[in-house]
Amino acid sequence: MVNGAVFGFVDSIISPYLVLPLFVNALGGSNLLVGLLPALYNGGWFFPQFLISHRLQRLPRKLGVYVQVAIVRLVCWGLLTATTFLLAGTHPTLLLALFFALYTTYCFAAGFSGTPFMDIVAKTIPVARRGTYFGRRDLLGGLTAIAAGYLVNFLLNPNLAPSFPLNFGFMFLIGGIGMAVGLGAFSLVIEPAETAPANAVTFRDQLHAARRLLRDNYTYRRFLLTRIVLAIADIATPFYAIYAVSVLHAPPEIVGLYIGVGTAASLITNPLWSRLSDRRGHRIVLLGAASGMLLLPLIALAFGLIPPGEWLGLPFGLLFVVAGIARPAANIAGPSYLLEIAPASERSLYIGFTNTMLGIATFVPIVGGTLIDLAGYRALFLIALAICVLAWWLARGMSEPRAT
Helix, strand or coil: CHHHHHHHHHHHHCCCCCCHHHHHHHCCCCHHHHHHHHHHHHHHHHCCHHHHHHHHCCCCCCHHHHHHHHHHHHHHHHHHHHHHHHCCCCCHHHHHHHHHHHHHHHHHHHHHCHHHHHHHHHHHCCHHHHHHHHHHHHHHHHHHHHHHHHHHHHHCCCCCCCCCCHHHHHHHHHHHHHHHHHHHHHCCCCCCCCCCCCCCCCHHHHHHHHHHHHHHCHHHHHHHHHHHHHHHHHHHHHHHHHHHHHCCCCCCCHHHHHHHHHHHHHHHHHHHHHHHHHHHCCHHHHHHHHHHHHHHHHHHHHHCCCCCCHHHHCCCHHHHHHHHHHHHHHHHHHHHHHHHHCCHHHHHHHHHHHHHHHHHHCCHHHHHHHHHHHHCHHHHHHHHHHHHHHHHHHHHCCCCHHHC
């Protein structure tokens, strides 16, 4: 729970959707690079997990892997913070290149800890309490994210904070301290041992098992397809804050407010999603997440019909309120549904294969930046809307494991 609370703060103060796009944009990065940020963040977390699932399946305990990877993540983020301070205002192109090299390594290192994290959760949290567990993690993370929003608002205000990029250097430093606390907290979990398979499982065995899983298990196949399309539906998400600042003419510091209102919406609805997940099942909560995602491009398109002006910055926060409602639903229902349908003996396979497929899907939204360059924001939002409609239809057709 401490891990979840701290990373709610960390993920807000260095958000790849709201904060880092402004950093990359200010360094002269293209829209393609802006679109790459959430792809690296999500894809780096998801993609490596199937590649190591066969090795993890042999281990009675997975916490050692988590600790080793945590050290790599902290080293990468420490170097990223140091280069931001050292190259501040003198070598923006070099800083941009080093930022992406270190951020990519950090994100993919995080991915190697994903399966151990989920496996430990499955071993320590009872099935009927997982909705509450993920919900309370998000709730605590939301409370700390409010503090992160205030800090972002302060550090992006040119009248109060150091000039660019020193203000981002301080955000990175504070985020790095939070990472150390969060990773250290989860490293203290007491993990029960599990009986390892008698025969060693190879990567080829895992590929055959994954193919069988897709062929024979309709419930899992529909779930995976829904999650993949929801991941692709993020194609416009990293550009909403930039759209507000560059097209609607909102002031840059309003990004801190967007973090705050999104977090407040998450805090209010999080207990409701958790309770619904535990009582009615995870499928209806995932459908709620898909419904919220559907509204985001609609709101952006509606604001595009209004003449731009600084006053639009505040009402545009409605989009981030809706995002704050939808994201905890996805965070609660996605992993909880997967753990409910995965047998203990194949849990690493289910988790690893699912997350690697999601990792591949999260790189599709990179084309969002290119679409903006070629056709503009409206075309991007229309495409995002079409993808969200498909995701909603797929979620609506999912089955509820508890009912069967």
